[in-house]
Amino acid sequence: MAITRRDFLKLSALSTAVLMTAELGLDSSKAYAQAQKYRIKTAKKTPTLCPFCSAGCGMLAYTDTKTGELLYVVGDPDHPVNRGGACSKGASIYQIRNIAPGNPNPKRLTKPLYRAPGSREFKEVTWDWAIAEIAKRIKETRDKTFIKSEEGIPVMRTDQIACLGGAALDNEETYLLQKLMRGLGVVYIEHQARL
């Protein structure tokens, strides 16, 4: 049985199985059987999708089931569009989390921050504080600037709050964002699609 590209990539993910194929000839069924013995037993693979362009290429995120840590991210051989391939950006998804095993990318934001008026810096705050304060700001601005009606027509909006973003959000997130904003009467709703 000739080896397909998909099978080859799947075998490659089973590391040493690649060596096996050379020994056993390009018969993937035999290689698979051998590879079972060498499979990384504690790696779990989770299907995800590349967050970059709109091709929607499939990716597989491998994690260590013992520690939960991300081991690497590669193209998904089962995905019909990219069949395991990835461009340089897709191939770097791993670094969005770790720049090396056990080494999270220090540029990632990991705590809520606040910058006061006129200040030269951010300070760390808690989520509870941030959410409470943000909600207060939204309410204060909304209440102060809310327009109930114009020329006898109910308009129920505020023209002083804007919401920008975002083309990298999930569908469910975009849905809830427009829902919440419209529930508040925000009409300045825009994002990358108009750019």
Next chain:
Amino acid sequence: MTNHWIDLKNTDCALIIGANPFENHPVSAKWLMEAKVKRGAKIISVDPRFTRTSSKADLYAPLRAGTDIAFIGGMINYILENELYDHEYVANYTNASFLVHDDYKFEDGLFSGYDPKERKYDFSTWDYKKNEKGEIAKDPTLKNPRTVFQLLKQHYSRYTIDKVCEITGTPKEIYLEVIKTFAQTSQKGKSGTIMYAMGGTQHSCGSQIVRSYAILQLLLGNMGVPGGGVNALRGESNVQGSTDFGLLNNNITGYINTPIAQLEHKDLKAYLESETPKTGFWNNKPKFFVSYLKAMYFDKATKDNEFGYQWFPKRHAKKNYTYIGLFENLAKGELEGMLLFGQNPIVGGPNSNREREALKNLKWMVAVDLWMTETMRFWTEDAGSNPAEVQTEVFVLPAAASFEKQGSIASSGRWIQWRWKAVEPLGQSKADLDIIHLLALELKKLYAQSQKPEDEPIKNLYWNYGNTNECDIDRVAREINGIDLTTGKQVENFLQLADDGSTLCGNWIYSGFYPEAGNLAQRREQDDPSGLGLYPKWTYAWPLNRRILYNRASADPTGKPWHPDKAVIWWDETQKKWVGHDVPDFKAIIGPDDPAFVNPFIMQTDGKGWLFAPQGKLKDGPFPEHYEPWESPVQNLLSSVQNNPIIKVWRPEEQSDVQNYPYVAITYRVSEHWQAGAMTRNLPWQVELVPEMFVEIGEELAQELGVKSGDEVIVENKRGAIKVKAYVTKRMKPLMVNGIKRHQVGLPWHFGFQGLVTGETANKLTPYLGDANTMIPEYKGFLVNVRRAK
């Protein structure tokens, strides 16, 4: 995309214009190469620059940025004059035979109905001619001089090969070869695809540029067939979804207009009356809109209160709420607060210096992202600000990465695909979903005791996703699909939606992705029975899992495929329905006895593809017309109207003149970086590949300027100046435009002052000037000067 990514393998000719897919959508190369190898497909690349895509193309045609309507127009003219179009397709499936209003005319760059004072058109003459019974008058022979067909020919007769090449700067022999090669796709059994991206849309005439593609494809019979279509290559992993879900001031979900504070929308009845066409599939709009209102307010929305219509915000009729309008109004101090979910205006622009100044007027800003962006630090010295003078409160919330949460995204091919969570969010970062959820719960708490009528909308907002910190995403997905409130079950798809309040649905075009059977966006079946690359059971494509839109047009007026090699669906006389490889984009039971049998374009009121776009659907003309970009080095050679006559010019004083700023500039992307840069300039591997900002200039211009690769130069215009390294290449050559040599320069726009590597921001140079219909900024085709830095 009307088609989708894998479908590219079915094409015989790809016309890639205003896009560089081998750079920015690399997987497209996989499928185009397969088309090349397996079916001898030709690849044509039309671009101001010789790009990575051009390097693999069979034909490369240079063009001056902003002259795409002329380029496509010349192709249309040649095809019409030499009768290379698909006669049967055009006669039967387009509005070619329709007669046009007696008073419609076009003269010297202007259509009938122009008001020079208001700078807008009255559309009443842009319509069909009706007979005494009110029916559209037609001439099936297409010979009547007032048919759409003859008017189209007349309109494009000015786009001669010579004139077009003078405008675009394309060498004549190359231009003719492009036309002749692409025109071959009108033959039965052949199909051609047009692939475009921001190079086609980021212009003051961007909408009409895309219209041109549609006209060309209709003439060649390329709509609705495998390897055909008009295919937008979108820029972000879920910009398709974010657009589908109405994160735009003028749309709610599913491309339905947001209500405006005007009499026509004063109540639900008036709104539905004015927004619902009498014919075509959009006649179902009330079902979708009412179901949306039910999703907004659930059981608080009833027949007695217009389903909560009066709680929904109505925007002011005269205010401009688009992105540029927003920043202009912010610059005037008209906004207090801004939330940003993964957006970075300081780098994304346009006119970044102005945007930075405008942001200082905010009282508060909430920015959600994975990284510290330039916008989050707009108040710093790095940004060019004085922190002591900026009173804006800035809240920064850390967001989880794509693989640290689950949810669905929609690719450019309309495939709604689920992705699962692989690891917990890093540190205290949270999924945007949970952040929005927490804000909603907190706000509802704050408003819970209010008795004020203006607080009804937020109190009554239906938010049923659990009361913990984690939003129940399954409930969100189910709501988006839609629920039959009489049974509590998921609707099968949008055909079950009703306008009587018995159904709710978050987004009608997605309805069908999560029926009772389960979340179809999670499907991973490998079968492709037709071999066309449709993969009907891999995830779910909207609408209704149709993979090729307008696929009715792949069959002739008798219901038989035009050609077996391009078959998608066909009429089955025994079963009395449409069957085939794809879900019919057509009511399956409409048979040969029904006049609608030959109306493949079901979203249009008349069911035909529009060569002539009636009723001001595009506000600057029923036909595309070439006008020069706002900042242009030359006079318009086609008419005495220099620029699009209805564009809004926000800052006329910022118009850069050709005497001081002689070079045409474009912004572009590189494969190794992404958009405003935060997602790639913080990754060591990507930074290693492209570490620096540059301006790309051609060898001839470099010699004129006395500059070599690596030298520092200033790129400047009326809006700003940036100091960057020159990158001298063979890829940008000057063009002969009406006898004069004109240079073009290119700027990647990914850089800013944050990240592992930093660089100057190209968008300091781009204008506050947008498309006549959409307001998308004219990022391509503006003027700059380039000079040595020393």
